[in-house]
Amino acid sequence: MKIQLNFSTLLDNAGLPQRLTKELTELFQHHLSKAHSKTRVTSNAISIKTQTYRVRHLIAGFRELRKGGFALQSPWNLSEKHIAYLVKLWVTEKRQAPGTVENKLTYWRTLAAWMKKHQLVGTVDDYIKRPDGYRRYYVAQEDKSWEAANVDVNNTISRLCECDRWVAIQVELQATFGLRAQESMLLRPLQCLRVSGHLHVIDGTKGGRPRLVPIDAEWQYEVLIRAARLANPRTGSMIPEPWSLKKWYRHFYHVLQKEGISRGGLGVTVHGLRHAYLQRMYEQITGVPAPIKRADHRPDPELHQRAMQQLVEAAGHSLAAKATAYISTFATAERLSRPVITPEQVIAALKGANGVKSEAAKSLNISRQALYRLLAKFGDIQSVATAGSAVVHAVTAQGCLGDDTPSEHRGGSLEDPARGQLTLLGDLPA
Template identity: 35%
Template sequence: MANLSAPNSNRRRQGSIDTARHTRYEPPQQVLDRYRPGKADPMRVLEVLIELFNAQHTALNKTVSHKTRQERADFLRRFFRNLRLKAGFKTLPDPRNLGQKHIQAMVTVWQRERLAPATIQTYLSFLRGLALWLGKPGFILKPDRYGLSLAEYQRHEHALHDKSWSAAGVDIDAVIGRVCGYDPYVGASLRLIRTMGLRRKEAVMLRPHCCVVAFAATGLPIEQRQADEYVWVQQGAKGGRPRFVPLDSLQRIEALQFAQSVAQGPDAHMGNPGRGLVENLRRFDYVMARFGITSKKLGVTAHGLRHQALIEHYIEQTGGVAPPVRGGEAGLELDAVARQSTARLAGHHRTRASGAYLGAVLYRRQHDEQAELPDEDALPAGD
């Protein structure tokens, strides 16, 4: 099997959007030319742009998920409506005539509403996509150019609190056992999350019979070999990034075998075959609520079980040293290797993404703490 990592050639050239699959009969510019700026309804023009371009990724030569399409389309419609409702513009601009004054006005609205940094980053990303559709790369400026402070737009990429089940005092095996007795499909999914660090959607969509592959079929470098067989996590993977989880422990093997005993048929997934994907995801959430697996009741979520698996993986990789989110301090080299392994297990390309589960890198935390110390020369005498 070929290496699944995306080649550099897959990245989209700055400012270009591939619309061939969406404009089979006429070029997009020809479609847009039928709607004259100042004459056409701006919201109708926006719908045309969404229809032409929304399926395309703005950085890579691929399509985006239906979830991303829906969220981006909903945001753009809301953005233009709010130019009038919240930003005070009497006349909506044609999307092709969107100006910096419109962006600035809406950023000010977001500041007033105290939106989370991650939300603001997402909104600006959606607007960059719109700018690319219009052939205006670079139109959306950096956040600070709109008067946003670092605290208002910078995401917190490292965990400040341990979200694992054990940190909340939950008897993991007992809770999962009760769920298995009530709904084996959901219980099997929880066992997969617990042992392999899967996401909810990945676990529900996993096909436990046909996902097992030999190491030779993974395409992984020989120096990364950890087991004879691997679980190929493909369907439901975030960003369409598949990965391979080694069957290198009895817990993982037993979780997979239980999933195989529950799944009905060699090609069956972990959801109830009588339900579609959306229904199975809703069923999963319903069972979580029924057994108190919520922030309000047990103080944990199903995603916290993924945190549990990744934290335990880090501890295993460091030889027993806990991650920073639990107060541990592995050496920098050991920490770096363990983080890389944890990020790979989690399905992230960036090692720093592991900080969302493990906490800040030690040297970065020390640097931040040092930066907060007052200058000794500025202290009053005697302090």
């Protein structure tokens, strides 16, 4: 059965022109509950929560466009310049996170698809040059567990218990079963316990997908028993009376903030507990640490595949590849573990190899292609370019480039500052 959001109130209170409101209403009525993703594993309608996000973000976007001077009267008038304006606004002025911006673009891409304008909405790179480091990664680039930040989970929970027992037990549930924050709030410990030795997580899940989380140890049952003692006697959830979910959510994070549990405080978030839970599960199944912990130990491929599948099921995702957001991949972890090569090291390696790039790459323990990429990257740095000129002089002095070699065969005259010195490095023998 299709369940569709009653969006009328949201649109009526948006303050948009009458025609725009009417035509958005028609589009929402016909398409709002339909999934846009081509990789979705179920044909079910999307959740009410996702529908709400779609409506709210699209309304907010149209309001931002009108505030920016675009007198849009119809969604059918939407063009590339409008999307470009929004992306620039979100990234450069509002400084929103890359994940937030890409999620918003997904909503606009969905709207465009409803209107058969499938090529209208591109990616962030189609509209602006990304600031340094401004990228959403789908494979973990850093270990976000509390252990990696040297934050003791048990001590932190003990401190939280002195401040608020309900916040403390919810954090403990997240650490014990890898729950999301809202899942721990809405969990009904006794009702969700299954005789099969699983915790049936139903409420607050992503996409409304229920899942079974394995219970492997006696101490996990003890956590559930303590949680049950604090459960709301009326609702059975972990939100105490008289709090609503919305107000409790704010209170929960306020308490965490006071205890330093934030990126700006101790450098961790409660979501890091979920990372740690899945990393431990991977190690229990494969017998080796998760890639983000240690990349030089690889498990049996079959065990690895089994672990990835069990991780994604325990985490409540639909695709096995999603597990890499928590444990990374061995290739990524190996790349991240390599020391960063500085411009000075590149210059020294080229000088030591008499300008022979293959030898310089070997001394840096990288491929020759990687060396070319580094040269291209460092070519914009004036200090490196100056150092590059010194390398060419050194190589010339050692006879790799004869003094009688015409300057056009060396990539340009050494006396010509208009041609970058690192270009000369590109003409050194391979």
